[in-house]
Amino acid sequence: MQNIQSIYTSMGIDNNVYAYGSKILENLKERFLEIDAIAEYNQMKVLKAMQECQVSEACLLGTTGYGYNDLGRDTLEEVYAKVFHTEDALVRPQITCGTHALALALMSNLRPGDELLSPVGKPYDTLEEVIGIRDSKGSLAEYGITYSQVDLLPDGGFDFEGIKNSINERTKLVTIQRSKGYQTRPTLSVARIGELISFIKEIKPDVICMVDNCYGEFVETIEPTDVGADMVVGSLIKNPGGGLAPIGGYIAGKRECVENAAFRLTSPGLGKEVGASLGILKDFYQGLFLAPTVTAGALKGAIFAANIYENLGYSVIPDGKESRHDIIQAVTFGTAEGVIAFCEGIQAAAPVDSHVTPEPWDMPGYDAQVIMAAGAFVSGSSIELSADGPIKPPYAVYFQGGLTWQHAKFGILKSLQSLVNKGIVADNMLLDATK
Numbered sequence: 001m002q003n004i005q006s007i008y009t010s011m012g013i014d015n016n017v018y019a020y021g022s023k024i025l026e027n028l029k030e031r032f033l034e035i036d037a038i039a040e041y042n043q044m045k046v047l048k049a050m051q052e053c054q055v056s057e058a059c060l061l062g063t064t065g066y067g068y069n070d071l072g073r074d075t076l077e078e079v080y081a082k083v084f085h086t087e088d089a090l091v092r093p094q095i096t097c098g099t100h101a102l103a104l105a106l107m108s109n110l111r112p113g114d115e116l117l118s119p120v121g122k123p124y125d126t127l128e129e130v131i132g133i134r135d136s137k138g139s140l141a142e143y144g145i146t147y148s149q150v151d152l153l154p155d156g157g158f159d160f161e162g163i164k165n166s167i168n169e170r171t172k173l174v175t176i177q178r179s180k181g182y183q184t185r186p187t188l189s190v191a192r193i194g195e196l197i198s199f200i201k202e203i204k205p206d207v208i209c210m211v212d213n214c215y216g217e218f219v220e221t222i223e224p225t226d227v228g229a230d231m232v233v234g235s236l237i238k239n240p241g242g243g244l245a246p247i248g249g250y251i252a253g254k255r256e257c258v259e260n261a262a263f264r265l266t267s268p269g270l271g272k273e274v275g276a277s278l279g280i281l282k283d284f285y286q287g288l289f290l291a292p293t294v295t296a297g298a299l300k301g302a303i304f305a306a307n308i309y310e311n312l313g314y315s316v317i318p319d320g321k322e323s324r325h326d327i328i329q330a331v332t333f334g335t336a337e338g339v340i341a342f343c344e345g346i347q348a349a350a351p352v353d354s355h356v357t358p359e360p361w362d363m364p365g366y367d368a369q370v371i372m373a374a375g376a377f378v379s380g381s382s383i384e385l386s387a388d389g390p391i392k393p394p395y396a397v398y399f400q401g402g403l404t405w406q407h408a409k410f411g412i413l414k415s416l417q418s419l420v421n422k423g424i425v426a427d428n429m430l431l432d433a434t435k
C-alpha cells in the first residue's frame, strides 16, 4: 500500500502538522471505540425499525400532486416513530428547515392565551422571531401567546426554584434546546433532559415538553423521547438526514402533538393525508440509515479538533476530555486572523468549492461580520464539514460535521496548516506539543 502520509503531503499537509495530528490521535483511541459502539447500537436501532416497518422497494418511489396514499412517506414516518420510540412522526420535505419544524411544532400546539416556557435560557437565534422575543410578522406573540424564560445557573445547572415559580396555569408547552447551539452553556445530555422533564411534569403533568433535538440525534443511544419528552424536533440537513437528505425536517412525538403539527403544515382536515414526496424518499431512507455512522464521524472530528487546539493553548468548548452530547465544537482564537485562517483551511478541504476563499460578510440578522466555510453537496448542510465564526470578540469559530471521519480529520489538519502558513501557529509550538 502507498504510504498514507504521502497523499496528505500531496494535498498540502506538512510533515510537522501531520506528525502533530498523529500524536494527538494516539490518545483518542479509546474514545473513538466508545463512539463506534454507540454508532453500532444506533445502526441496529435504525435497521430494526426499517425491518419492522417492512420498508420495501415500493417505499423508495414517490408520489406527485396531492400525494394521497404515499406508501413510502407514511412508512418513513412509522420508521421515525419507531427510532424515537414515539406514537407518531411527521417527516416531510415540505418542512423547509429546522427553524420551520420548530415553529410548526410550537404554532400548532399552542393557542392564544397559552404560555411557552424555556427553562434552559435563550433559545436558538432564529427562534427569537418565531416566539416574538424580537418583533416579527406572524410570531407567537402576535397571536397572543406569551413567553417566559428561566436562565441556567452560572454553573450550567437548572434553576429549579425559578422554573417552579414560572410555571403557571397558562403554561402549555416547555421548549428545551438540547444543543448549546452558538452559546457557551453546556449542551444537555439526554439524562439531564430527563431530569428536567420529570421535575416539570411533577409540577404540571399535562404540560407538553418539546426538545429541540438539532445536532443531537444519534450522539447517544437514547433520545429525549426515551426520557419523557412529548416531542422531538429537528432538521434533516443535520444528523438524521445522514448527509443525503437535500431538505426537510421532522417532528416525532405523541399522536396528538404530531396531528396538530400536520394540520398546521398542510390544512385543517387534510393533515398527514396530503403532501407528495416527489422523488425524495430514497435519500430520506438511505440518509437515516447512514445517520448513525455519519454522526459518529462528525463526533470524532469534533473531539479531534478539541484536542488539536486545546494542546496548542486555545480555549475549546467542549474541552478535549468532556463527554459529548452534540457535534458542535467551538475554538476561541482571540483574533480575527485566527478565525479567518481556520475557516479558509476548512474550505480548502471541501469536496465542492475547495478553490474558493471564504470572506467575512454582513449577514442579515447579525450585528458583526460573519465568515463561513462550507463546501457542501447540500447547500448549507451542517452535517457536512463546515465552520463559521462572527468577526468579533472573543473571536471563536464553531466547527461541525464531516460526512466521514477521514474527511473531518483532513479538514482539521487543513485548518491547522492554514494557521501555520500564516504564522499564527508557530512550528515550534507543534514540536513542543508532540514532545
Ligand SMILES: *Cc1c(COP(=O)(O)O)cnc(C)c1O
Residues within 6 Å of the ligand: 097, 098, 099, 100, 124, 126, 177, 178, 179, 180, 181, 212, 214, 215, 235
Ligand atoms: C440549526 C439549529 C436550529 C435551526 O435550524 P435551521 O435548519 O438552521 O433552521 C435550531 N436549533 C438548533 C439548536 C440548531 O442547531
